[in-house]
Amino acid sequence: MEVALEDNNLMENILPPDEQEIDVELEAKEKKYLRGEGANLESLKDKKLKTQLASREKLYGKSAKAAAKIEKWLLPASAGYLETDGLEKTWRIKQTDIAKEVDILSSRNQYDIVLPDFGPYKLDFTASGRHMLAGGRKGHLALVDMMNMNLIREIHVRETVRDVAFLHNDQFFAAAQKKYAYIYGRDGTELHCLKERGPVARLRFLKNHFLLASVNKIGQLHYQDVTYGDMVASIRTGKGRTDVMEVNPYNGVVALGHSGGTVTMWKPTSQAPLVQMQCHPGPVSSVAFHPNGHLMATSGKERKVKIWDLRKFEEVQTIHGFHAKTLSFSQKGLLAAGTGSFVQVLGDGSGNYSRYMSHSMVKGYQVEKVMFRPYEDVLGIGHSMGWSSVLIPGSGEPNFDSWVANPFETSKQRREKEVHLLLDKLPPETIMLDPSKIGAMRPSRRKDKPTRGEIEAEKEVAVEAAKGVEMKKKTKGRNKPSKRTKKKKEMVENAKKTFPGEEQGNVAGKKRRIGEVDAAELPASLKRFARKN
Amino acid sequence: MRIKTISRSVDEFTRERSQDLQRVFHNFDPSLRPMEKAVEYQRALTAAKLEKIFARPFVGAMDGHRDGISCMAKNPNYLKGIFSASMDGDIRLWDIATRRTVCQFPGHQGAVRGLTVSTDGNVLVSCGIDSTVRLWNVPRPSLEDSDLSSEKSAEPSAVYVCKNALLAVDHQFEGELFATSGAQIDIWNHNRSQPVHSFKPGNDSVISVRFNPGEPDILAVSSNDRRMIIYDIRMSSAAREIRMQTKTNSIAWNPMEPMNFTGANEDGNCYSFDGRKNEEAKCVHKDHVSAVMDIDFSPTGREFVTGSYDRSVRIFPYNGGHSREIYHTKRMQRVFCVKYSSDATYVISGSDDTNLRLWKAKASEQLGVILPREQKKHEYNEAVKNRYKHLPEIKRIVRHRHLPKPIYKAIAESRAVNNAKKRKDDRRKASSAPGTIVTKPLRTRRIINEREVE
DSSP: OOOHHHHHHHHHHHHHHHHHHHHHHHHHHHHHHHHHHOOEEEEEEEHHHHHHHHHHHHHHHHHHHHHHHHHHOOOOOOEEEEEEEEEEEEOOOOOOHHHHHHHHHHHHTOOOEEEEGOEEEEEEETTOOOOEEEEEETEEEEEEETTTTTEEEEEESSOOOOEEOOOOSSTTEEEEEESSSEETTTTOOEEEOOTTTTTTTEHHHHHTEEEEEEETSSEEEEEEEETOOOOOEEOOOOOOOEEEEOTTTTOOOOOEEOOEEEEEEEOOOOOOOOOEEOSSOEEEEEEETTSSSSSSEEEETTTTEEEETTTTTTTEEEEOOOOOOOOOOOSSSEEEEEETTEEEOOOOOOOOOEEEEEEEEETTOOEEEEEOOTTEEEEEETTTEEEEEEEEETOSSSSOOOOTOTTTTHHHHHHHHHHHHHHHOGGGGGGGSSSSGGSSSSOOOOOOOOOOHHHHHHHHHHHHHHOOOOOOOOOOOOOOHHHHHHHHHHHHHHHHHGGGGGGGGHHOOOOOGGGGGGGGGSSSSGGSSSSOO | EEEEEEOOOHHSSOOTTTSSSSOOOOOOGGGGGGTTHHHHHHHHHHHHHHHHHTTOOOEEEEOOOOSSSEEEEEEEOOTTTTEEEEETSSSEEEETTTTTEEEEOOSSSSEEEEEEEEETOOEEEEEETSSSEEEEEEEOOGGGGGGTTTTTEEEEEEEEEOOOOOOEEOSSSSSEEEEEEEESEEEEEOOOSSSSSEESOOOOOOOEEEEEESTTTEEEETTTEEEEEEETTTSSSEEEEEESSOOOEEEEEESSSSTEEEEETTEEEEEEEETTSSSSSSSSOOOOOSOEEEEEETSSSSSSEEEESSSSSEEEEETSSSEEEEOOSSOOOOOOEEEOOSSEEEEEEEEEESSSEEEEEEEOOOOOOOHHHHHHHHHHHHHHHHTTOOOOOOOOHEEEEEOOOOHHHHHHHHHHHHHHHHHHHHHHHHHSSSTTTTOOHHHHTTEEEEEOOO
């Protein structure tokens, strides 16, 4: 009935504005879950395929909508924030001020552990943020459970330790010691001595591929599969000694920063780097990757920190003023830079990296490594007198997924997860700059063969060019006009010749009468003979 | 200033008592899952391999007959039972779960050519080359059947004699009529000893009869002069007929789309037709190497099973040109009849080596009660395998089947022959004036003519 229809229209117009805003918000979230554009089905001719794909696209839309709604209404926690009113600036707020305003559980996350004897400390966290490994330069290794601040195990290896890294969970960790790298179990027993690598400067673990990557003092890059111990690749970078190495979590490529200011990116299956970028005029002192894989931060000794976009390989932003010895991105995109005894945190919600917070420690404490703790608003700082932990509101992801990384894991869940991780282990060939290309169509490499018309047009242009060339006038009686005209004719003949490869179209096809050929394909001189239909 | 930091209390995120379930939290954000496409591909590969590991389609064989099996019948009301008849006149009712004979129906002299059960499941009709039609009362399954040592045997409730050998029989889906065929097609009523109607399609014998599941009065027959004819039994003559190049051994109607039927042809292909439009086949299902002897649709209407003279049983999708599965054994000789069980889980084949064999319709299916978590995992594996099944590594694994050597060689030979023929035809076409040589599509190539009879 018409009356009922009108009523419905009115109802749509007087939707409360909140609902409209919510719809807009949900649409923005949906885009993230759709993971790219839908397929263009208009150009398909096969009806069966078209209907099948259309129904599938509908399902994708539905699942994206459902995921957006869950994100809006059902997630248990919300992100942290730090807001100041009026003239107060966020970077002037000290940790002591924060401690007064925050609840007890969070204030337990602020502490300083003073261990002056064993040298500057390097840190590593497990993927869930529950366990931390601290390695002091003079040989002290400590495995700590961050939830209850339990020291699970500490050992002293009595030689220099240059870097530490967890393997896939807290049961195994690797330490780069004076001559070789070693793998230890959770209770501190030495499991493996990795002799092939030589003296290792940096160690990193690629979680999805179970590859332990390291760069040694000579500048060689090694990848080893830790499930069965095979050395997958050992690459001579050819760029000399470096100890700046980071892994891009989005696609698994390893980035090395060199003393010439270049950053090179490597994958295990090729001996040449994927990308070489000239980032700084002087040596690169540290590199860090944003978790979404599109941003990279590098710092050089010329006291600049640069933010690069990795899709276009262009510089996005430069931050002047300090030389950052260590850089780290948080899950929410905040950037921490450590220099001397000062740590600065940059970033706001959108991509602009402006000053957010800072923390300065006692003068004698030299910052060695900063690393954000996953799923918590905490920044871990390893320095020359031990390690500290400070609160940075808004840096961690508030909602974890139990199937990805669970800080409250039981031992049964941990064992199950290990089995599933091993089943999903990716082969090293899947490391590539754009991991979404797997399963996608490769664009056809064959260039389209130029049509006859195009070939003719090109030839005419070449002939015109040959005719217009200025001939050099020779001296000493060699400038005979007959010779000059002969030379010019030869050049025009050469321009008219076709290459043997391009003759294909004419040889293979059958001969056609001029009248049957399209007018567009004919050379210009014969266009008047084309049959007009 | 306003501050909030993430602080998680342990009790919110862990369980209180050990009898509780563990708490699980979800966050579907794609940024938490890097390289998800590669992980999905890896899971698809693992799923394809696992499917091959668990592919054990053969469940068991039922032996007891003393001569090759000529026909089988399903009881529409009783899922566990199947009737089979052999070339020496022996009819048996089998219990599929225990794979034993429950009841025997002796009486026919000579091969039994057709078996069918009435829709209410009470009457079994059989016909044979001794020119008799026998009606039997199907024994009701009761608790006494658990005593397996006793094999009952029944007496026919009626025996009707005809003039010629009978080759096929089928019962109407709703009603009391059944049709037999031999030299002509006769429509019988249970209680009359003479046929109610008769149709004579020509001078050649009629080898198979099938009633339409949707329209109870429509009947499809195939005769030895290579015709498939559709009758309406209320009218006095045929409604439509299609003549092909080779004869059709058996016809089956699609239970979910009753206007479509598929014929199992002597040239190794199955042709699906729309009953209303016979000019071209809807689909040609090619994979068998030698004559297809029998065909039966799954109750879902999405698949059908065929048994062929080349000692194999194949399962085809209803609209696909190639089979999705092939079953064969060294001990299984020429397959003469196949049935798809009424719960769409099993396929039963009867062959020349006197055995009925029971196969799973989906070779790697887990039978029995499945937990919901297992069910979800199976569905996930299916979905992820289907997403990447066109990629070479996975395609190779999913497609891989072991074929018996004679079939493998015959396929290779026919491929070589067809390629040579195609090359020759292409060259002929390329060197002649365009439009003079026209290739007929495969859907119409085998049809000689079709006509609609008024």
